Amino acid sequence: MLSSTTKNKLLTLASILALLLVWKLLAVFLNQEIIMPSPEITLVKLWMVISAHNFWPSVGATLSRGLIGFLISCAAGLVLGFCAGFSAPVYWLLQPWVTVIRTTPVMSVVILAIIWFQSDIVPIFVTFLMIFPIIYSNVVAGIKNVDQQLLEMAHMYRVKIRRIVFELYIPSILPYLLAGASNAMGITWKVIIAAEILSQPIFAVGTNLMIAKINLETAQVFAWTVVTIIISFIFEYLLNTLENKFRTWG
Amino acid sequence: MxxxxxxxxxxxxxxxxxxxxxxxxxxxxxxxxxxxxxxxxxxxxxxxxxxxxxxxxxxxxxxxxSISYLFQETRLLRWKTVEENIDFVLKDRLSKSQRTEIIARYVDMVGLRDFKNYYPDKLSGGMKQRAAIARAFAYPAxxxxxxxxxxxxxxxxxxxxxxxxxxxxxxxxxxxxxxxxxxxxxxxxxxxxxxxxxxxxxxxxxxxxxxxxxxxxxxxxxxxxxxxxxxxxxxxxxxx
CATH class of the missing domain: 3.40.50.300 (P-loop containing nucleotide triphosphate hydrolases)
Incomplete structure (x- = not known):
């Protein structure tokens, strides 16, 4: 008898193997490396990419842009979300801005950012515009869903406002904030790479992807893609761990 | 009076x-x-x-x-234990040592001594209402x-x-x-x-x-x- 976690792990493993198999079959069937490089060629290229002198500077630059964009968005989303959650006028003042930001196509934002800023800043700016509305809306929703009866209780027992904010509001919105953050984190890496491809900073995963594409090095495109998937995966894992940690009282 | x-x-x-x-x-x-x-x-x-x-x-x-309250709903904070929930309303008025003593006394009196470190979601409805009663009486009202x-x-x-x-x-x-x-x-x-x-x-x-x-x-x-x-x-x- 297998436990259900072992069983699930086996299923995941089988699914990954199937993916590799389909990939391999497609590569054999098409038999054109420029369209569909095989897994083993990609693996060789991946090794070459990782051992290249510009690998760590590129990954480091992309990571720091992503994290800076993400953290600025979180901070702004938290502060403005709090203001809008508490004050209806602020909410309605911010609403049109948030809607415009939310509905503008990523590519329009990227192109405008390239016109306005230097190439290093573009991905950060674009990430901010994509991530901020998500964090902001989650914080506002969190505050609107704070249990009114608990608030009434705290006010009746004359608990100080500062403690009501830290011990009642913040824990109440934490699940919303973390859900928003893990959703946003996944989008961050996609947006960062897209912005880097167009803005072409000197060190960037996106720039390397673009160079590989121009040189018709499809295997290298695959290799860099694998790198971004790994980055996404690591951060998703970290945020999930954090989310579970905060759920201990459940 | x-x-x-x-x-x-x-x-x-x-x-x-x-x-x-x-x-x-x-x-x-x-x-x-x-x-x-x-x-x-x-x-x-x-x-x-x-x-x-x-x-x-x-x-x-x-x-x-000063007034304390007992509601139909228990109104306990889910992210605080029984002890911490009582401490939440006492903290602005009493010193740490006073609070420790008072909380221990009232938690004992409502029969929750063994559950003082439990979060409300782990308690039965009756135990939660006991915790709320302890909070109401522990508060210096x-x-x-x-x-x-x-x-x-x-x-x-x-x-x-x-x-x-x-x-x-x-x-x-x-x-x-x-x-x-x-x-x-x-x-x-x-x-x-x-x-x-x-x-x-x-x-x-x-x-x-x-x-x-x-x-x-x-x-x-x-x-x-x-x-x-x-x-x-x-x-x-x-x-x-």
Missing amino acids: AFILSNIHKRFGDLYVLKELSMSLEEHQLICILGPSGCGKTTLLNIISGVFPPDQGEISGFEDK DILLMDEPFKGLDLQLKTALMQAFISLWLMDKRSAFFVTHDIDEALLLGEKIYVLTERPGVVKGIISIDIPHKERNLHNENILRIEQEIYKLITNSGRE
Whole structure:
């Protein structure tokens, strides 16, 4: 008898193997490396990419842009979300801005950012515009869903406002904030790479992807893609761990 | 020193909630406000606690008094343990050592010693209400306001909680307003019972019970006689 976690792990493993198999079959069937490089060629290229002198500077630059964009968005989303959650006028003042930001196509934002800023800043700016509305809306929703009866209780027992904010509001919105953050984190890496491809900073995963594409090095495109998937995966894992940690009282 | 409400009127728009309501409470007395749902009992508690003022009438004796509450819902913070929940309301008023001592005492008295580090979601409904009772008594208040704290509980649980409540209350006899729609609860807890009519809430009658709490039960002859009296009051108001 297998436990259900072992069983699930086996299923995941089988699914990954199937993916590799389909990939391999497609590569054999098409038999054109420029369209569909095989897994083993990609693996060789991946090794070459990782051992290249510009690998760590590129990954480091992309990571720091992503994290800076993400953290600025979180901070702004938290502060403005709090203001809008508490004050209806602020909410309605911010609403049109948030809607415009939310509905503008990523590519329009990227192109405008390239016109306005230097190439290093573009991905950060674009990430901010994509991530901020998500964090902001989650914080506002969190505050609107704070249990009114608990608030009434705290006010009746004359608990100080500062403690009501830290011990009642913040824990109440934490699940919303973390859900928003893990959703946003996944989008961050996609947006960062897209912005880097167009803005072409000197060190960037996106720039390397673009160079590989121009040189018709499809295997290298695959290799860099694998790198971004790994980055996404690591951060998703970290945020999930954090989310579970905060759920201990459940 | 007594707490007095005289000639209170309150309406919300067209809704006349309380009318010519007068009430007085001696210090260390437990009064019961008995009335049907929607007769303005909760409005009355809100006026007493200063959430909003009455449209007309005077209240006196409540200035500078601190108040603690027992609600129908337990209103515990899910992310705090039983101990931390009590500490949440005490922290702004007492020192660390005072709090530790008081929390331990009240947690013990409601029988939650082994569960003091549990989060509310891990406790049964009855245990949560015990924690809320401990919080209400641990809070250094002059007045205790209770809004149907035993509503919707099964009989066995209700009896156990009421016993826990009475023994805590007898220790310092905190002046208390207890609002309920349940005649049995009023008979077992009230020292003075104000019977209210349906909306607008008007005092239909006042009944005093001077039987000690420990000797009360629902089969006691005197209690049954008082119950008859209350029924008479209620049915009379129904005919109007």
